[in-house]
Amino acid sequence: MHKKDILFIHPGNQKRTYQQLANEFTAIATPSWTSLANGHVSDNWQEFSQHSYETRPLPTKHLSSVQALEFREKAFEAYFKNPDYLDSIEGKFGLKTRCHIEKMNAVKIKRKIRGN
Numbered sequence: 001m002h003k004k005d006i007l008f009i010h011p012g013n014q015k016r017t018y019q020q021l022a023n024e025f026t027a028i029a030t031p032s033w034t035s036l037a038n039g040h041v042s043d044n045w046q047e048f049s050q051h052s053y054e055t056r057p058l059p060t061k062h063l064s065s066v067q068a069l070e071f072r073e074k075a076f077e078a079y080f081k082n083p084d085y086l087d088s089i090e091g092k093f094g095l096k097t098r099c100h101i102e103k104m105n106a107v108k109i110k111r112k113i114r115g116n
Contacts, residue, residue, distance in 0.1 A: 056113055069113060081102075086098050
């Protein structure tokens with residue numbers, strides 16, 4: 001049996017807290033960490049990487065794996081296209097970095113689960 005470290009976070013100001021956490025950590029949604037804690041681990045580690053072509057979020061009670069992925073990607077886009085976030089990045093790192101993030105936002109990641 002493999003040991004796992006789990007960090008539970010319940011922030012008051014979610015946008016500000018998650019903005020800081022995104023600088024250092026990758027979050028796994030509740031169904032995934034529950035599955036990990038219960039020992040239901042895929043042999044393919046790439047299915048757990050949110051950046052992987054082979055990513056496969058676990059389905060929820062109300063969403064299929066594909067729907068969960070679509071929700072996550074829409075949330076990612078909303079976060080990284082947020083003008084407050086982009087202004088903050090530009091203020092800290094300059095216009096070149098802001099433009100890099102805006103260019104990154106224009107790329108739609110291919111996903112095996114969607115068949116592309």
